[in-house]
Amino acid sequence: MGDEARKPPPQVALKLRRALGGKAGWNGVAVQLVFGAILAWIAYEIISNARTNLETQHIAAGFGFLQNSASFDVNQTLISYSGSDTYFRVFVVGVLNTLLVSVVGIFFATLIGFIVALCRLSPNWLVSRVGGLYVEAIRNLPLLFQILFWYLAVLAALPAPRQSVSIFGAFFLNNRGVIVPSPLGQPGLAPFLAVLALGLVASLALRSYARRALFGQGRVIRIWPYVLTMLVGFPLVTMLVFGLPFTFEFPQLKGFNFAGGGRVIPELVALTVGLSTYTAAFIAEIVRAGILSVHKGQMEAGSSLGLSRGATLRLIVVPQAMRVIVPPLTNQYLNLTKNSSLAVAIGYPDLVSVFAGTALSQTGQAIEIIAMTMGVYLLTSLITSAIMSVYGWRISRSLGA
Amino acid sequence: MTDIVASSFVRQDLVAERPAPVKTTGFLGFVRTRLLNSPTNILLTILGLLLVWYAVVPTIKFLLVDAVWSGKDRTACLAENAGRPVGACWPFIQAKFTQLFYGFYPEAERWRVNLTFALGAVLLLPLLIPRLPAKGSNAGLFFFAFPVVAFFLLHGGGITGFGVSWVAGLLQLFADSISGAGEILVGLSKASPAGPLLWAIGSVIALVGTLLHWVIFPLTWPRDQMQAAGQGPWLDFLITAVIVSVILFMLGGGTRAGSRPLIASLATFAGIAAVIKLMGLDHGGLPIVDTRLWGGLLVTLVIAITGIVASLPIGVALALGRRSTIPLIRIFSITYIEFWRGVPLITVLFFATYMLPLFLPGNFTVDGLVRALIGVSLFTGAYQAENLRGGLAAVPRGQGEAASALGLSWWKTTSLIVLPQALRHVIPAIVNSFISLFKDTSLVSIVALFDLLGSLRASFADPVWTTPSTAFTGFAFTGIIYFIFCFGMSRYSLFVERRLNAHRRN
Incomplete structure (x- = not known):
């Protein structure tokens, strides 16, 4: 009888007040109302002024202009573009x-x-x-x-x-600007890129496997020979089989300007x-x-564990x-x-x-x-x-x- | 016994002298330990020396040795006329000096610019030296009085009214706008399907507008009377002074608190009156110099100082708003801060130049410089808020709790306990953002204002001075000016930081 703790009162009103007005309670609600009214007034002023001003300047609001033709040129484009585009x-x-x-x-x-x-x-x-x-x-x-x-x-x-x-x-x-040689794709390009991409994916997979082995079982797997083979060796072999992936077109001075090659503006x-x-x-x-933020003791602890300086830097610092x-x-x-x-x-x-x-x-x-x-x-x-x-x-x- | 003595060894002759240990102090020791202590370091030293040789020596040669020091136009700075390789063309700077400092500010009025900056320096220096007293009134003068005086000094012009007229004018605009909105809603209600609802809302808003007109009648009536009588600002000034002083006296606790607030308020108004009389603001003031004539370092400093002065209150308000528990205010502050911090300043300046005029009533034109000032202040305010938020978070919670336990209100807790501590924490961060603000003022040259960099660029276009070294000379000179300001500020921020952290040093 009366042993169990009484339930706390639900305090609905208090929680509502906190949600609506923060710590300030109903005062907060009042402040918010005033603030909201001021914001609404400013927004109204902006919109009505903008509408009047645009009317007097005969500008149609909206994004329709995006479909119009631009009719000016751009001196460096990554996608094809001409003056008649939108x-x-x-x-x-x-x-x-x-x-x-x-x-x-x-x-x-x-x-x-x-x-x-x-x-x-x-x-x-x-x-x-x-x-x-x-x-x-x-x-x-x-x-x-x-x-x-x-x-x-x-x-x-x-x-x-x-x-x-x-x-x-x-x-x-x-x-x-700077005139640079521009690469020209050759038939060997597709297989070269494919092998390179495959090698990259395989290397990343190998790295995550090696890390899991290191942290899970304490097994050290030396991955760099495999990675080197996959990223450099196989592409080289592909190059030998399919021919060069691309050649460079070197710029030549002709008359007053350069022909060939690419120009960086x-x-x-x-x-x-x-x-x-x-x-x-x-x-x-x-x-x-960042480097100074690592405590000196970390470096010393690493070398006292017998790690080389490079390994300490790479694995600890x-x-x-x-x-x-x-x-x-x-x-x-x-x-x-x-x-x-x-x-x-x-x-x-x-x-x-x-x-x-x-x-x-x-x-x-x-x-x-x-x-x-x-x-x-x-x-x-x-x-x-x-x-x-x-x-x-x-x-x-x-x-x- | 003798056996033992015989077997013990006693050295008969002196040990040969060992060579002195390698010196690690002094110049030679320094060279040995810090420059040449390993093969890699020897290599690095040689590389560094080469770099210095190829960077510093030509620079000094260009700026001083090969420089041309006098001349009237470009011919003096051409290699074929000088008969030697030509470095910096200093006569170019001499010729463009006034343009780089004042822009096209009329020559007869330049004393006003000099006076303004002298005044600013006199007010700022004591503020920066921590040992000097009276920081409060000093800061008040610099942050409130100086901008107003500087405006009337630099721009010129006078005043026709004072407090009552201004407040009445502003409130009337506000009330008119509300009445207008209500009428528009009522007008819309005829064509819309939700007609009665719109009509009701519109009527309520229009009613509020009319009520406001009645409420502000005690302010607008004297204004209209004074305007009708063609009075100068003095009567208005007197009324404002009396009203403000009485209000301050009441709020300060009336007769219980003594007459300090009353005296302070009267002294402030006496100061304002002295300034108005001294500058003749009541009858026209100084001749007006249009801001389009301003330029050079003048514009750079005006934008930087206005940005600094205006961004601090915006920053404080936003930082407090972001910490507030009131939902709408917090959301608004977060949105505002993240928006301005997410866009580049140049788009903000474009916004202020092209978009802001569209948002204002058609008969209301804003000066180009003022638009840039608004953009810079809004932008810097958001960054200042984030700096201050860090400072507010660094004030221990117990400080605010202790203040409320003493029965202080939120405003008193914030302004007397929390903010002073927070501001002191973030002085270095604030100074750092002033440095970036000062550097960013150069961007206004893109929206057709001629600040220091813009004036420099304009001066390159002068055909009288086109030589191969003109551009380098101009950049060297302006670079030195920018560097002096920014480097000075960064050293000051380091000084303050060291002072603040004095207790942490070991």
Whole structure:
């Protein structure tokens, strides 16, 4: 009788209040009502003003303009494009060009960033000072300044095509960009690529098998000879059987310009150099901080277990440093992608330049075009941050287990 | 006994001197241990020396040794005229100096720019030195008084009304807009199937608008009277001063709390009156200089400082909103922050330049510089909010709980206990975001404003100065200016960080 604990009262009203108004209760509900009313008023003002303004300027709202013919040319396209194509195709061309410069920029930024970080961590005084100088100089100058410097000062100072600076007789630097050999596909290309892809898949499978064997049964499997055979040996054999997969067409100076080969436009060169050297300075600091964040004792413990220096770095230090490095590194990749919009300053045909620049000034559809442009960047960054939160969740789970 | 003595060994002669240990101190020791201690390091040192040789030496040669120091136009900076390889063309900078600093600001009025920056420096420096007292009033002057004074100094123009007129004007716009919305809804109800419902909502909104008109009548009536009488701002100023002082006196606790708030308020208004009188704002003020004439470092600093001053309150509001438990406010803050952080600044500037004018009433035009300022402030505010959120999270929970246990309200807990501690934690992060803001001001040159970089680019177009070294000279000069500002700020942030973490040093 009366031994069992009494049920707590249901407290429906309290829970409702918490759900509707947070800790502030009914006051919170009132604040929200006022706030919502203000937001609604602002939204109403924006919509009604925009409608009146568009009417006075005789601009039809809506996305119908995307089907109209764009009638302007773009000087670098990854997909076929001509002036008679639609504005939607201009949009796609812009997105692809943005992706191109981002991917190339990310590759070089990571490369330079890791090299500079190693320089800064080097026990050699001079080398670490040179690394520090690079980081300080680059980080304290605006990115747009650097891009314009490369474009207006350095690339413009290069000689005309006839006096091109030649690198190994295959690459030519001049004020019209970089002339590179272009690959030509040969009949052997398909089997070569197929074998390469197969080798890649098999290597990845082998690696995961070896790791499972290592952590599950403590068995050490040396995989690099197999991987080397599959990634280099088999493709070589295929090449011998089916012939060369592709040959290079080398550029030749004919008259005042080059024939053959591919041309990388100077805008792309300036933008890539500017973006990758700038982001590299930030990546270098992230990598340095990540490696320094691993306690010295970890290295000492590794060598006291009899691991070689290389094995200690590879198995103990780097995995722990990566945990610190990866989130800010992704952030930098995202920054680089967003910063690639500075292309508009030098006329590289990226999304902002061709779509929010040329197409906007031609059609005057400011609301739709800027919303679409912002949407592309917003989507990229939201997807990246979603992936990063999954990564963070996995890391915290593996640390907790 | 003797046996033992005989078998023990006593060295008869001195041990040969060993060579002194390798020196690890001093210059030679330093070279040995830090530069040449292993074959790899020797190789790296040689590589580093080569790099320095090929990067630093030509730079110095270009900037100083080969430079041309005087001349009137491009001919002085051409190699065939100088008879030697030509480096930097400094006369170009001399000729473009005023353009790079003031843009096309009229020469007779440039003292106003200089005065503004002198004033800013005088107010900012004591704020940065932690040892100096009176941070509160100093910050108040820098963050509230200085922007207003700077506006009237740089832009010019006067005022015709004061507090009462402005507030009345704003409220009237608001009330008109609400009445208008109600009328539109009532108008729509005739054609729509949900007619009666729309009619009811529209009528209610229109009624609210009319009520608002009645509520603000005590403000609009004196304004109309003053406008009809053609009075200057002084009567308005007097009324505002009396109303605000009385309200502050009441809120401060009336006679119980003593007359401190009253004195403070009266002193503030006396200061405002002195400024109005001194600058002659009551009859026209200084001649107006259109912002299209502004340029160079002036625009860069105006955007940077406005961004800094405006982004902090936005950031504080958003950071508090993101921590709030009230659902709508939290959702709004998160959406706002993530949206602005997800898009590049250049699209924000495009938004402010092309989209914002569409959102405003047709008779309302916004200056190009102001549009850029709005864009930069909204954008930086979102980043500032994330910095501050870190600071708020670093304040121990017990601080807020202790404050509420003492009976402080949410506002007092936040403004007196939590925020000061949070702000102190994040000073380095805030300064760092100011550095990136300062660098990002260069982007406004893309939306046709001539900041330092834009002016530089415009100066390249001058055919009088086209030489092969013009571009390099211009970039070297502006680069040095940008570097001095950014490097100075980053050193300051390091200094503050070290000061804040003084207790953690071992």
